[in-house]
Amino acid sequence: MTESSAAVRNTRQRSAVSALLGEMEGFHSAQDLHAMLRQRGERVGLTTVYRTLQGLADAGEIDVMRPPGGEHLYRRCSEGHHHHLVCRVCGRTVEVAGPAVESWADRVAAQHGYADVSHTLEIFGTCPTCVR
Amino acid sequence: MTESSAAVRNTRQRSAVSALLGEMEGFHSAQDLHAMLRQRGERVGLTTVYRTLQGLADAGEIDVMRPPGGEHLYRRCSEGHHHHLVCRVCGRTVEVAGPAVESWADRVAAQHGYADVSHTLEIFGTCPTCVR
DNA sequence: GCGTTTTTGACAATCATTATCGTTGCCACG
DNA sequence: CGTGGCAACGATAATGATTGTCAAAAACGC
Numbered sequence: 001m002t003e004s005s006a007a008v009r010n011t012r013q014r015s016a017v018s019a020l021l022g023e024m025e026g027f028h029s030a031q032d033l034h035a036m037l038r039q040r041g042e043r044v045g046l047t048t049v050y051r052t053l054q055g056l057a058d059a060g061e062i063d064v065m066r067p068p069g070g071e072h073l074y075r076r077c078s079e080g081h082h083h084h085l086v087c088r089v090c091g092r093t094v095e096v097a098g099p100a101v102e103s104w105a106d107r108v109a110a111q112h113g114y115a116d117v118s119h120t121l122e123i124f125g126t127c128p129t130c131v132r
Numbered sequence: 133m134t135e136s137s138a139a140v141r142n143t144r145q146r147s148a149v150s151a152l153l154g155e156m157e158g159f160h161s162a163q164d165l166h167a168m169l170r171q172r173g174e175r176v177g178l179t180t181v182y183r184t185l186q187g188l189a190d191a192g193e194i195d196v197m198r199p200p201g202g203e204h205l206y207r208r209c210s211e212g213h214h215h216h217l218v219c220r221v222c223g224r225t226v227e228v229a230g231p232a233v234e235s236w237a238d239r240v241a242a243q244h245g246y247a248d249v250s251h252t253l254e255i256f257g258t259c260p261t262c263v264r
Numbered sequence: 265g266c267g268t269t270t271t272t273g274a275c276a277a278t279c280a281t282t283a284t285c286g287t288t289g290c291c292a293c294g
Numbered sequence: 295c296g297t298g299g300c301a302a303c304g305a306t307a308a309t310g311a312t313t314g315t316c317a318a319a320a321a322c323g324c
Contacts, residue, residue, distance in 0.1 A: 009321055013271085030312085047275095047313085071311060112226050112260075116258045118257070119253065119254060123251040141289090141300095141301060143302065179282085179305080182281070203281090
């Protein structure tokens, strides 16, 4: 503890998870990602996948979504803050940005005296393909 | 089967859950509600509480929230569509309405051709009391 | 290279929710 | 008023994702 370094080490497993997310489109569950890494021959423990995903999520490098289905879905996505429009049939996802919503949320929270504000917003619908 | 009635029967348990929700403020988990019913002497099974809550949620009579913590929280709340501003420390909740957000979500979804649109929005912050 | 410290990973534990399935009670009709 | 059908109930077991544990392995700084 005499050290003050960041203490984030660069490991093979972390790179593998990060790389995989870089190639993937759409959302995947932790267990999905774990299975994919296995298929690739990467030897990574499920626990580590969870930990790595949490770390990345904390660092803001990936996005987490909690669909009604229950399991958490992770995805590497563009930097800024944004939300998702998800097809409830096929799962196709569109990233949407809503500056108006952001400011509205902050304003409302401030009106009630709430500080350190964050929010989650997800839009569900049926995409054009699945409607037909 | 010759009948076409709605087949929603009026049971003691359903009334109990509904009544309890009517008296409660704030959000409570299914298990909380179950425990409270027990304390009152109402004999209701946990399974039934879950089923009833789901039914009420489907009917739009109560609101469901899925905080990052994991468990679902239920609350009887005002009729119209609205969202919640929740203190992440003490859990105090404020109902907020955002017509602008509603229309924005619908508009964005429509732009991408999505139909049958719904959305979830929750705002988290630290309430004035907990800030100090 | 060496020691320290983080990280890993197999497994068990947790915990809310859901399924099962025999029993109970509501409701309608005779 | 009695009865039969059918939905609801409820105790328990099952599910399944996530988190905790802890010894062993690996990475980083020197």
